[in-house]
Amino acid sequence: MKTLIKYEFLKILRKKSTLIVMAVSLLLTAFLFGLPILQYQTYNQEGVIKGSEGIAYAKGQYSDLAVPLTEEYIAEMIREYQNLFENPDNVGYNGNEKFLIGDAYWEFVAPREKLLNAIAANYDAPGENTGLEKLPDLDMTNAAGFYQTREEKIEALLNMPSRKLSDAQKIYWSNMNSKVDTPLQYGYYGGWEIIISSFELFMFALLCVCIVIAPVFSGEYQTGTDAVILAGKYGKTKLITAKIISSFLFGLIAFTLHVLIACGLPLAAFGMDGWNLPLQIAGTTIPYPFTFMQAVLINLGVIYLILFAMIGLTLVLSANMKSPYVVLIVLVPVLFIPMFLTPNGTTGLYNLILFLLPYRATMPEISKYISYQFGGFVMDALAVRAIVYTILTAVFIPLSRLGFKKHQVSA
Amino acid sequence: MELQLQHLCKQYGEKRAVNDVTATLSPGVYGLLGANGAGKSTLMRVICGVLKPTSGCIRLNGKTIEDLGERYYAQLGYMPQDFGFYPDFTAREFMRYMAAVKGIDKRKVKSRTEELLHMVNLTEAADKKVKSYSGGMKQRLGIAQAELNNPSILILDEPTAGLDPKERVRFRNLISDFAKEKIVILSTHIVSDVSYIADTILMMKQGQFLLQEPMDTVTDSIRGKVWEFLADNRKAAEYSRTFSVVNLHHENNMVRLRIVAEAAPTADAYTVEPSLEDLFLYHFGEDTQFERGEEDENID
Numbered sequence: 265m266k267t268l269i270k271y272e273f274l275k276i277l278r279k280k281s282t283l284i285v286m287a288v289s290l291l292l293t294a295f296l297f298g299l300p301i302l303q304y305q306t307y308n309q310e311g312v313i314k315g316s317e318g319i320a321y322a323k324g325q326y327s328d329l330a331v332p333l334t335e336e337y338i339a340e341m342i343r344e345y346q347n348l349f350e351n352p353d354n355v356g357y358n359g360n361e362k363f364l365i366g367d368a369y370w371e372f373v374a375p376r377e378k379l380l381n382a383i384a385a386n387y388d389a390p391g392e393n394t395g396l397e398k399l400p401d402l403d404m405t406n407a408a409g410f411y412q413t414r415e416e417k418i419e420a421l422l423n424m425p426s427r428k429l430s431d432a433q434k435i436y437w438s439n440m441n442s443k444v445d446t447p448l449q450y451g452y453y454g455g456w457e458i459i460i461s462s463f464e465l466f467m468f469a470l471l472c473v474c475i476v477i478a479p480v481f482s483g484e485y486q487t488g489t490d491a492v493i494l495a496g497k498y499g500k501t502k503l504i505t506a507k508i509i510s511s512f513l514f515g516l517i518a519f520t521l522h523v524l525i526a527c528g529l530p531l532a533a534f535g536m537d538g539w540n541l542p543l544q545i546a547g548t549t550i551p552y553p554f555t556f557m558q559a560v561l562i563n564l565g566v567i568y569l570i571l572f573a574m575i576g577l578t579l580v581l582s583a584n585m586k587s588p589y590v591v592l593i594v595l596v597p598v599l600f601i602p603m604f605l606t607p608n609g610t611t612g613l614y615n616l617i618l619f620l621l622p623y624r625a626t627m628p629e630i631s632k633y634i635s636y637q638f639g640g641f642v643m644d645a646l647a648v649r650a651i652v653y654t655i656l657t658a659v660f661i662p663l664s665r666l667g668f669k670k671h672q673v674s675a
Numbered sequence: 676m677e678l679q680l681q682h683l684c685k686q687y688g689e690k691r692a693v694n695d696v697t698a699t700l701s702p703g704v705y706g707l708l709g710a711n712g713a714g715k716s717t718l719m720r721v722i723c724g725v726l727k728p729t730s731g732c733i734r735l736n737g738k739t740i741e742d743l744g745e746r747y748y749a750q751l752g753y754m755p756q757d758f759g760f761y762p763d764f765t766a767r768e769f770m771r772y773m774a775a776v777k778g779i780d781k782r783k784v785k786s787r788t789e790e791l792l793h794m795v796n797l798t799e800a801a802d803k804k805v806k807s808y809s810g811g812m813k814q815r816l817g818i819a820q821a822e823l824n825n826p827s828i829l830i831l832d833e834p835t836a837g838l839d840p841k842e843r844v845r846f847r848n849l850i851s852d853f854a855k856e857k858i859v860i861l862s863t864h865i866v867s868d869v870s871y872i873a874d875t876i877l878m879m880k881q882g883q884f885l886l887q888e889p890m891d892t893v894t895d896s897i898r899g900k901v902w903e904f905l906a907d908n909r910k911a912a913e914y915s916r917t918f919s920v921v922n923l924h925h926e927n928n929m930v931r932l933r934i935v936a937e938a939a940p941t942a943d944a945y946t947v948e949p950s951l952e953d954l955f956l957y958h959f960g961e962d963t964q965f966e967r968g969e970e971d972e973n974i975d
Binding site for chain 2: 280491492493
């Protein structure tokens with residue numbers, strides 16, 4: 265079996281097309297995930313700071329912010345913002361809104377703009393996004409507790425009529441949310457933020473793997489080698505297993521290379537900082553009790569399962585179609601049509617299916633409260649995706665095996 | 676060892692490519708003859724288990740090939756017509772890959788591969804990629820892979836197609852070497868190829884076996900029906916239109932004709948010893964223009 269796997273793997277690897285597709289896809293991934301690094305820029309009073317210098321500057325500013333976001337700390341931040349606002353010399357007005365300017369901005373807001381925005385967003389009503397506008401008017405006398413407000417906001421989100429969540433789903437999310445540890449630990453998470461917001465770019469890596477393995481069976485039909493191998497002792501048994509294993513092996517290696525580049529570039533440029541920080545510092549209403557690294561690893565795990573199912577689907581098509589091109593004609597729309605379909609909510613059959621399709625399923629959608637209910641049993645999107653794609657893989661593998669085994673060699 | 680083909684049929688829509696073929700084959704070389712489209716390749720694919728018959732079955736020593744499964748394929752060597760290779764593999768890699776597909780004992784793979792590459796005279800080119808091979812080299816590699824597992828049943832579909840005369844002779848000798856104590860089914864439409872090496876002739880027309888006869892006696896049925904005579908050019912043209920002419924040979928201003936006919940085409944025609952080519956033409960007559968073209972080239 266090892267020999268068969270070795271040669272089947274070689275057959276995939278030796279093709280010029282494999283090398284070309286892999287090279288293009290890796291370069292594209294490097295470009296797409298490297299773009300935020302190339303385009304990164306931050307500001308200080310002297311102007312724009314770009315690239316690695318800018319990153320170092322931004323990280324430096326976080327050194328004082330890497331603290332637990334206690335009620336006291338947050339209240340202190342808000343009060344300080346409000347105090348600065350009381351001095352008219354610090355306030356600018358653009359006809360629309362008021363904001364801090366001059367030293368007040370550069371010394372207080374600029375170094376902690378992201379944190380202030382996160383705090384301010386917590387006090388926005390669901391669906392509202394007022395930026396820092398709300399902070400000056402926040403009533404601090406009754407000490408509107410940050411975490412109490414967060415809980416109330418999540419409650420309001422879950423009860424929004426447009427979400428159409430069942431009681432069981434609301435309980436599911438509330439329970440999950442209750443596992444979020446407070447106070448939240450704050451800090452720098454630039455690298456992880458890029459990865460979490462760019463998962464859909466892995467579609468190109470998925471496509472690359474599918475293109476390369478499309479000829480695994482159909483290539484035999486196309487070149488006319490099917491007759492010889494199917495007439496061999498293991499042609500309808502071990503060889504099929506070897507083809508399937510080598511396809512998955514190639515997919516795993518090729519995709520992991522993409523993952524290393526995609527995650528490696530932002531983490532190398534922005535650092536690993538933030539790996540152990542909670543997701544909620546990027547959005548306080550996120551219900552998943554994960555750190556940034558956990559979220560990335562879990563979603564990567566889901567994407568690997570999508571990859572396996574797509575490899576399985578490619579193999580089924582390859583075993584049943586006469587040419588790798590026909591395989592791709594069917595496969596590419598499956599992968600990319602969902603890209604052009606927009607969800608109109610987070611519930612309803614259309615949306616729930618859309619969130620399971622390959623393109624959408626690569627996105628973690630961690631703040632959307634997407635859940636699936638089966639009777640009284642509720643699961644979140646990540647879990648359902650993992651289950652669906654595992655089942656699909658388990659179904660596709662025997663189907664591809666059967667397709668090749670039953671293949672009829674005709675003129 | 677006995678390979679039984681029992682009422683094999685293969686139907687594509689309305690057309691029956693193989694139509695109720697029944698035969699019992701024991702070790703020996705079987706020359707499967709027939710015009711293009713006679714159903715030879717389809718029958719061979721069915722025998723090799725890569726094409727399911729619409730009805731009928733194949734038994735090896737009494738057991739169906741479905742029941743035998745891998746045990747049947749382990750005894751099979753198949754060289755299909757125009758089969759492809761993996762262009763990026765060297766011949767040696769291809770042989771070792773096929774050895775793995777055929778489940779050959781790992782300890783024997785290396786020596787068997789080298790032995791066969793030597794036999795088909797590819798040792799020196801063994802590390803070159805197959806995409807750089809000539810047609811003849813590919814054919815030789817094709818038979819080498821078919822022989823890898825020293826099969827008891829060797830199926831060769833048009834193995835000499837596209838080869839030049841020298842390579843064809845070489846190929847015939849190779850097949851003869853490989854054929855000992857095996858059931859070898861060799862399909863071709865080049866009649867002379869099988870006449871040298873076949874023990875039995877299986878002639879196929881419209882999906883059916885027209886005859887199954889030992890090579891020694893296969894032409895008996897047309898004994899006394901093969902004629903030769905001299906005619907002038909004008910008469911020769913007339914005879915060509917009327918009779919199945921096996922051969923035309925120009926001698927001075929005259930043409931020597933070899934004709935297969937029930938009765939003497941002319942008073943001065945005399946009977947000659949019938950050959951397999953005569954038999955082929957006798958049965959396939961006018962619907963085998965292509966094969967006759969091939970044969971003209973061979974007969975002269």
